[in-house]
Amino acid sequence: MEFNEYTLYCKLDTILKERGISVLKLSKEIGHRRTTITELMHNNNMDKKKISAELIMKLCLYFDVSPNDLFEVRRKG
Secondary structure, three states: OOOHHHHEOOHHHHHHHHHHHOOOHHHHHHHOOHHHHHHHHHHOOOOOOOHHHHHHHHHHHOOOHHHHEEEEEEEEO
């Protein structure tokens, strides 16, 4: 298996839209940088991004979802 053919995809954009929550509101309520949340939303540099377990936990608790609801592995391209 060629791991470089795959990437981690964050579904935060979809979750925010479904729930009508802004990036600014989420950032304030979980106490995390807005730029990091925006990067996750747009899946910027996901191959090189280090996402802290703390941020994943906060997002899961805030939205009452599991990490599997928040992320998926996708084939590039």
